[in-house]
Amino acid sequence: MQLVLENVVQKVGAATWLYPMSLSLQSNVVTVLLGATQAGKTSLMRIMAGLDTPTEGRVWVDGQDVTGMPVRQRNVAMVYQQFINYPSMTVAQNIASPLKLRGDTDIAHKVHSLAQRLHIEPFLDRLPAELSGGQQQRVALARALAKDAPLMLLDEPLVNLDYKLREGLRDELTQLFEAGRSTVVYATTEPAEALMLGGYTAVLERGELLQYGPTSEVFRSPKSLRVARAFSDPPMNLVPVQLQEGGAQMRLPNGVVLALRQPVATADAAAVLGVRASALTLQAQPGSVEVRGQVHLAEISGSDTFVHVQLPWGDWVVQLTGVHKVPLNAPISVYLMPDACYVFDSERAADQGGALLQLPAHAQGG
Template sequence: MELSLERVDKQVGPAHHLYPIDLRLQPNAVTVLLGATQAGKTSLMRLMAGLDTPSHGKVMVDGRDVTGVPVRDRNVAMVYQQFINYPSMTVADNIASPLKLRGGLDRAAIDRQVQALAERLHIDPFLQRLPAELSGGQQQRVAMARALAKGAPLLLLDEPLVNLDYKLREELREELVALFAGGESTVVYATTEPTEALLLGGYTAVMDAGELLQYGPTSEVFHRPRSIRVARAFSDPPMNLLPASHTAGGVQLAGGPLLPLALADDARASSLTVGVRAPAFRVTGRPGDLALPGQVELAEISGSDTFVHVATAVGEVVAQLTGVHVLDLGSTVTLYLDPAQAYVFDAAGDLLVAPAGRN
């Protein structure tokens, strides 16, 4: 399926839920809608599904204008944050319901597909139970299995894993990547988590406050964010943003070292911002690294990483260090940075320089 949005927007009274958006989804691939809460992800998905009609613009499917065509007249499957299941049907019958409606399959074939989906989503022990007998996370997985069983050409998933525990989310992400790899549906997956977008791969549309900021292959959008707004949305922890200015030798951090980065003549604005992702910092220097000494304000161990908040001459920065590092509050630490790993943005927040090898 080829889904295109042509200058669609959504306004309710004086409030703009979506500003005019042009977007052509890559057919039969995964597109991640990435953005914070209230970025407009759900509003956009409802227009794609036909649950809402845009205030202006067109929704096109395979070259046909379907603006205003209700969801019941479209072949779409959608999974919401809040699961929806048939309460009087067993889990098995919930999953099987779209297969029965589609027709053309005997009972044995339906049972095989139900069993396969239930196993992949870790709900096979509950096939004969009613939804009310399951936990919220289990019921959400039933809703996902039913949507996947429908085999619709457009599959919309609105933060489907948000109510699951961390370990199960990690397992199901891997299963979903495998399920989507067949390329039989155009999949749109909304999330607030940059890590989830990277794991799902495919394409990413970054949204903020009802605007579409950037769309493209996920790795390209991550490594070359078009603006500070995109970089903020696609960095977890948030990208460190440091004031700087252009000098004859490169980019001068305010109160800190000089980054020997060349700028184009027309990009040499006096007011710049240097962006550094948290994993780019190290506590062991290498030749050519810049040193940022400072004091530890907070050190958090999360899984196999340590997140360190450090007060430096250029401002507070957050470093994501691989491994477990025991750092006392108030102690002195020196962070090291390869200048080639820095981003540079102009006064308007637009990207001027991306890390080496990412241009």
């Protein structure tokens, strides 16, 4: 299925929820809508589904203009953050309902297979009200997958599940999407989830489409500071720098100079250096640059430790894999690799819109 949005705009009263955007989704792959709350993800999905009509612009499906065509006339499956199931039907009947409507055979086997993958097989004879919220959400997911619609829309479907189950289901969903025939649109606020799902990613912020492309490419080569921040969790560490020697090196506020493998082509000496938390280390490596600071906070989240370090120019976060004990208020050295640095122009640094001036060396080859 080929879904194309052409100059779509969505306004509600005097407020603009979606600014003009055009988007041609890749067929039969996953497109992730990545953005913070109120970025416009749900508004865009409702237009894709036919639940809302855009204020301006057109929606095309396989070359047919479906703008304004109601959702009941489209073959779409959608899962919301808040699960929706048929309360009077058992779990098995909920999952089987789209299969029966389609006239499928061997329904019982397909129901059990989906239930097993989504870890709800023990609850097939129960009513949704007898399940936990997370279990009910998995029933809604199973029913949407059973529909096998050409367009499947999932609006943060795992947000209400516990961390461990969410990690496992991401892997299962990726396999299910690859085995299916649907064009999948998956909304999330989590960059890690976008990377795990792969496919393509559209980065949204406050109703604007900032960038769209293969997920790995958008992550490694953000076109602007806004994209880099949206695709970094925790947010990308930033610091103003001065470019020197024709853009071949940069000077940090504490006087440390970083040599760049590829000179930055810009007439403006002022720039913004960005480094993801996961690219920083507490151990020296060949070619790394040391910056000394003080531990402000250390927090453990999932299987990672986030160390907040007070550096000469402010607070930066270092993301370490595993659980680490880091003494508070202790002096510490943070190491960064020039190849892992992003350089943005400072023209619109105040609103974090600066354009990318240089790709990290490890991203040059794609």
